[in-house]
Every structure is written in structure tokens, then in C-alpha cells.
Amino acid sequence: MSEQEYRWLLPSAMGGPEPHARPGRTPAPAGQGAARPRRTLRDWVVDLLMFLIAAAIGLAAVEDASELGDSRLVLVFDQVLGALACCALWLRRRWPTAVALALTVLSVAVPAASGAMGIALFGVTVHRPFKVAGPLSAAGIAVGVLQALVRPDPAVSFRVAVVVTLVFTLLIFGWGMFVRARRQLVLSLRERTVRAETEAALRAEQAQRLAREAIAREMHDVLAHRLTLLSVHAGALEFRPDAPPAEVARAAGVIRDSAHEALQDLREIIGVLRSPGAADDDRPQPTLATLDALVAESREAGAKVTLDNRIADPDAVPAAVGRTVYRIAQEALTNARKHAPGAEVAVTVTGRAGDGVTVTVHNPAPDGDVPRVPGSGQGLIGLTERAQLAGGRLDHGLEPDGGFRITAWLPWAP
Missing domain, CATH: 3.30.565.10 (Histidine kinase-like ATPase, C-terminal domain)
Structure with a gap:
């Protein structure tokens, strides 16, 4: 199951890389090869919402830093880098792992980038396998510990800061894994439905083929008997034009009767074709x-x-x-x-x-x-x-x- 199938099936509310063939997307202009499709209105709304959430968390972190007495230069530094971190979220659809890694490193010294880092980690957890999301989440925990050492909060002890970082990161990781597992389950059910529909269509086609073969066999068995009588007696009249009138009359009578019975049999078979259930039950069988x-x-x-x-x-x-x-x-x-x-x-x-x-x-x-x-x-x-x-x-x-x-x-x- 590819990552693009997961994203196409159930797009994440937190955003992430989108498949090129997603329904509703505007296709890339001709001649651009693998150029990514444009965002839909829903994508713009989701990206704007994530940007605003990250910006709110960043502003709260900057306000806390100002209350702690950080210098004006440090506050400006936090604001500028926090704004850049929030803007980087607009690139997470194309480079999710790279954006998450960069924001994780930046969060070591810039608390204002923590919100953007959490959103980026969630997107990676949803859209990337455990071998990628696991190490990045572990790096996020390590960043929280280093941040508590580099930019300590006097109002919060180091132990509490580490616990909060651990809970926050594990919550993001667990939520992302849950969404990923749900997508896999939905996709599996969807594949089973498609497979069941395909198998049902194949069974119906096979049943139709068997029915056609049975009808063809019935037509051969019924009509061949009548038409052979026609052929044999017509051939006898052709090879014996001087036959006595009685024999010619008898042969002609057989031809007439056989033709009439062949037409009757043909009408019965056509009745089976038009109404297989009722006609087959009503028609007497030998x-x-x-x-x-x-x-x-x-x-x-x-x-x-x-x-x-x-x-x-x-x-x-x-x-x-x-x-x-x-x-x-x-x-x-x-x-x-x-x-x-x-x-x-x-x-x-x-x-x-x-x-x-x-x-x-x-x-x-x-x-x-x-x-x-x-x-x-x-x-x-x-x-x-x-x-x-x-x-x-x-x-x-x-x-x-x-x-x-x-x-x-x-x-x-x-």
C-alpha cells in the first residue's frame, strides 16, 4: 500500500504531501512533466488553519519569553525565526521530512517554532512509515530536553519541562499513528470491496458464459436432430429424382413435418432466451x-x-x-x-x-x-x-x- 494511496483515500486534516492524481485537483500544465498539481480550496483552508495555530503557539512562546526578561534582541530573534518556521509549513506538502527535520533543529533555540515543529511531526507520522516518523519523534523529545537546558523557564522545573515535552511529543506521535492505521484499515476495506465487486462481476460473467454454452448445447441437440432429417431426405430426393411418387410424397411429408417441429423447437429456445426462469420451468423436458x-x-x-x-x-x-x-x-x-x-x-x-x-x-x-x-x-x-x-x-x-x-x-x- 503506497503512501499516495493513503493520502488520496483520506486526506489528513493536518495536511501533508498530496498525490498527483487526487480528484478535484487542477492538473499541471502540459509540458511540465512531474510538476505538482495546484492546491484546492480545501488545501488552502487547511494550510491557513495550521499556519494560524502555529503562529498562535509561537506568539504565546514569545510572550512568555518577554515576561521572563529576555533581551529585546533575543525577542526579535525569536519572532523572526518563529515567523519563518510558521511560513515553512506551507512547504510541508512537498518536502514533509525535510521541513520537519529543519523545524526540529530550529526548535532547540527558538521556542516560538515549537508549534510549527509539532504540526510538521504529525504530518510526517501520518504520511511516512515508522522508520522515518519514529526517529523524528525521538529527535523532537531530545529537542525538548535541550530547549529546557538552552532556554530554561524559571517558572518550570527541568523535570516538569521534560515530562511536558515527552507527553506532548508522544501524544502527537500516537495520534498520527492512529490516523495512519485508520487510513490503512479504510483502504484495506475499500480494496476488499473492489475485489469483491470484481469477483462478483467475474462470477456473473462466468454464469452468463455457462448459460450461453448450455443454450448452445440445447440448440444443437434439439435442432440438429430435426435439420438432419431435412438434409437426409432432401439429399435422397436430389440423388433419386426418378423415385416413385409415393416415396417422394413421403419424403416431402417428413421434410415438412421436420421443418415444422424445428420451428417449434426454435420458438421454445427463443422463449428460454427471453425469459430463462419461467420458460425453462414451463417447457417440458425429455x-x-x-x-x-x-x-x-x-x-x-x-x-x-x-x-x-x-x-x-x-x-x-x-x-x-x-x-x-x-x-x-x-x-x-x-x-x-x-x-x-x-x-x-x-x-x-x-x-x-x-x-x-x-x-x-x-x-x-x-x-x-x-x-x-x-x-x-x-x-x-x-x-x-x-x-x-x-x-x-x-x-x-x-x-x-x-x-x-x-x-x-x-x-x-x-
Whole structure:
């Protein structure tokens, strides 16, 4: 924590060096480099107040000296040097340590400079570390002792003068250290607040990013299934323009239905984007029990799919696990239609509470040439992430016979 940060955070009522970037300050003219900024109105008021306090203490010291019978020359000497000491306080913002050291030395023989010395010592204690303020305060105590020897007051004993000097200096030092510690505490709390706000902003940004990724994954899982049906049947019509009218009509019907359902799914996802809380709660989510409907839909589109669901009660499977199984099967069927059209796809679901759920989707190598359907490869990456988020794992790859297999395991608590 720098000294400038302390001064910027909580400027001392006693003045002191001010930071260059303090708010409200008039900036230095261009071309002057590190020229100090001008004082604000508050700075002028504080400096004038400190000057008047030091001058009042100095006048009181001069009056005491005149009552003690000091010569006129000594009194003039005290008045002139005391006035110079008070004027030196106007320089303490730029050279705090130097001004305090000079006033400390001057106070040995000039009691009228004692007030200015105390103000300068307080500023150093507030704005400088202990390794600087401590020795200067000790020097102030020593100066009080020497002053009692050089300019003794007959009305006050030497012992009392030393005690008063010690109490006065320790009071200034303790007050300055208290103000410095308070500034450090306030600055620490301020830094914690800024850090907490920054962390909160980062958490909000991370939550938004995760939400966007979840929405993107949902869009891919939902829309890819529909749009792949469009692509496959449109490609079949393109490669077989001489197909019987019944097959053309069936393909056109599938394209129409898939486009309609894709629009419906898109509307639901847009509803989630517009109102994430309400729309996501109201929109029905797929579960393991709806896996039969997914397979039936694929069969109606012309795909050869067999489902072997060995879980006796699909409704007993947790909703999150069932939804993940549904999405894995959906993406696997989509990939099979894209890359192995006409091949028979086998979907197997096994498991029980405590052992987890295992879903396997396998298709053999396609027969003949396969029309190229563009793909980004993000579907399998998304499935792997989805399985990992659910606490499971997913493996996929080519079989020795050219087929493709996807196997996922998901936890199912007993």
C-alpha cells in the first residue's frame, strides 16, 4: 500500500504531501512533466488553519519569553525565526521530512517554532512509515530536553519541562499513528470491496458464459436432430429424382413435418432466451420415458432403429439422468442418419439404482457410397461434456468392421 494511496483515500486534516492524481485537483500544465498539481480550496483552508495555530503557539512562546526578561534582541530573534518556521509549513506538502527535520533543529533555540515543529511531526507520522516518523519523534523529545537546558523557564522545573515535552511529543506521535492505521484499515476495506465487486462481476460473467454454452448445447441437440432429417431426405430426393411418387410424397411429408417441429423447437429456445426462469420451468423436458417416442420418430423418417430398454421403470430414473440419456441417443441417431444412412442402429439402455445407467448406440458400416453431409464435430464434444457434467463418462469411436459405437455411463444414486 503506497503512501499516495493513503493520502488520496483520506486526506489528513493536518495536511501533508498530496498525490498527483487526487480528484478535484487542477492538473499541471502540459509540458511540465512531474510538476505538482495546484492546491484546492480545501488545501488552502487547511494550510491557513495550521499556519494560524502555529503562529498562535509561537506568539504565546514569545510572550512568555518577554515576561521572563529576555533581551529585546533575543525577542526579535525569536519572532523572526518563529515567523519563518510558521511560513515553512506551507512547504510541508512537498518536502514533509525535510521541513520537519529543519523545524526540529530550529526548535532547540527558538521556542516560538515549537508549534510549527509539532504540526510538521504529525504530518510526517501520518504520511511516512515508522522508520522515518519514529526517529523524528525521538529527535523532537531530545529537542525538548535541550530547549529546557538552552532556554530554561524559571517558572518550570527541568523535570516538569521534560515530562511536558515527552507527553506532548508522544501524544502527537500516537495520534498520527492512529490516523495512519485508520487510513490503512479504510483502504484495506475499500480494496476488499473492489475485489469483491470484481469477483462478483467475474462470477456473473462466468454464469452468463455457462448459460450461453448450455443454450448452445440445447440448440444443437434439439435442432440438429430435426435439420438432419431435412438434409437426409432432401439429399435422397436430389440423388433419386426418378423415385416413385409415393416415396417422394413421403419424403416431402417428413421434410415438412421436420421443418415444422424445428420451428417449434426454435420458438421454445427463443422463449428460454427471453425469459430463462419461467420458460425453462414451463417447457417440458425429455426423459428416459420419452425415448420410445424418439425412436418411433426416427422410424417414421425411414431409419432402421431397434431399442432395447432393460430398465423396468423408466420413470424411476432421475430426470436429469434420463434427459442426458435422451440427448445422447438423439445425437447418436442424428449422426447415424448423416454418416450411415440405411444402416440399422441399435440403442441399448441398461442399469439400476446404485449401479448407474449405461446407454450404447451402435451402427454398422454403411453400404455403398454415402452422400456427404456437412458436420462440425461439435455434437460428440457436447455429449462428452454433458456426460461429464452429469458425473459420468462417454466413449466413442470406430469399430473394426467400420461401424461406430457410442457408450456412456451415468450415475444413478440408490
